Amino acid sequence: MKDAVRIQQQDFSQDEEIDALRASSKRMGGIATFIGCARDFSEGREVTQISFDAYGSMAVAEMNRLRDEAITKFGLLDARIVHRVGVVGAGDQIVFIAAGAEHRAPALQACHWLIDELKQRVPIWKKEITPQGDAWVTSHP
Amino acid sequence: MIKVLFFGPVAERVGKSEASVEFSAGMRLQDLRAQLQASYPEAFEIVCFAAVNGEHVLDMSLPLAEGNEVVFMSRFSGG
Numbered sequence: 001m002k003d004a005v006r007i008q009q010q011d012f013s014q015d016e017e018i019d020a021l022r023a024s025s026k027r028m029g030g031i032a033t034f035i036g037c038a039r040d041f042s043e044g045r046e047v048t049q050i051s052f053d054a055y056g057s058m059a060v061a062e063m064n065r066l067r068d069e070a071i072t073k074f075g076l077l078d079a080r081i082v083h084r085v086g087v088v089g090a091g092d093q094i095v096f097i098a099a100g101a102e103h104r105a106p107a108l109q110a111c112h113w114l115i116d117e118l119k120q121r122v123p124i125w126k127k128e129i130t131p132q133g134d135a136w137v138t139s140h141p
Numbered sequence: 142m143i144k145v146l147f148f149g150p151v152a153e154r155v156g157k158s159e160a161s162v163e164f165s166a167g168m169r170l171q172d173l174r175a176q177l178q179a180s181y182p183e184a185f186e187i188v189c190f191a192a193v194n195g196e197h198v199l200d201m202s203l204p205l206a207e208g209n210e211v212v213f214m215s216r217f218s219g220g
Binding site: 036052053054055057058059061083094115118119120121122123124125126127136137138 | 146148149150152153187190192195196212214215216217218219220
């Protein structure tokens with residue numbers, strides 16, 4: 001089975017990730033998921049691709065820490081986080097988060113918390129590739 | 142030696158993703174930063190965070206040791 005927390009170049013399957021999450025417990029009554037995708041338009045410019053760079057070892061360690069914190073903070077039964085690196089085409093998937101709990105409220109809250117914290121704490125950087133040139137994204141709305 | 146890594150926009154401004162800096166006795170994180178900042182001022186305009194051996198460091202007076210891996214990072218933009 002694939003690790004619950006991963007950084008990888010290749011695309012991911014949300015069905016496989018959810019199956020893996022569900023396999024961890026039959027007490028799971030609610031699963032919340034988030035998928036971040038590459039927009040084809042940003043700040044007035046067409047975006048054809050997004051390139052991601054990461055401090056891999058620290059990013060995976062921080063994502064594992066986030067997962068552990070979310071499980072404790074929200075009483076989750078399990079959680080999974082997958083982030084792609086390398087070049088991603090417009091419209092493609094970038095990041096997947098799933099949180100499973102006995103009830104829907106903690107699953108939804110944890111999923112929201114995880115993506116917000118990931119953006120603040122995980123050392124990954126994105127560069128938008130546009131017909132007018134490339135630009136690193138320095139903010140994270 | 143101290144191994145220094147750069148990623149994303151900082152690496153682009155430095156012009157490389159890795160550098161080696163001679164370790165000297167009593168060297169602190171702030172000394173390493175000052176040394177590199179003098180060489181790459183444009184890159185350090187956007188540096189917000191530092192990590193030593195994969196751990197965030199807020200105290201820039203942290204003493205360094207031979208063989209440390211240090212990373213100076215800009216604001217993250219993953220997700």
